[in-house]
Amino acid sequence: xxxxEIAIMLLTVLVTILSLVLIVLLALVVIVLNKVNKMIxxxxxxxxxLSSATxxxxxxxVFSAAMRAFRK
Numbered sequence: 342x343x344x345x346e347i348a349i350m351l352l353t354v355l356v357t358i359l360s361l362v363l364i365v366l367l368a369l370v371v372i373v374l375n376k377v378n379k380m381i382x383x384x385x386x387x388x389x390x391l392s393s394a395t396x397x398x399x400x401x402x403v404f405s406a407a408m409r410a411f412r413k
Contacts, residue, residue: 396402
């Protein structure tokens with residue numbers, strides 16, 4: 342085998358391995374981004390629930406609900 346053939350073969354193997362590593366890394370990035378997106382949506386839902394509970398427990402809302410209850 343000539344030295345150039347060995348170099349070409351080694352470069353081909355190296356490019357193949359690097360391509361596989363790149364594909365695996367891209368897949369991992371997609372998986373991580375999906376998990377982060379799910380966590381962000383959960384946090385958004387929690388903050389929405391918290392803000393609605395805070396709005397419901399505000400003194401203005403509580404007193405107006407009590408006034409309506411006593412007026413009936």
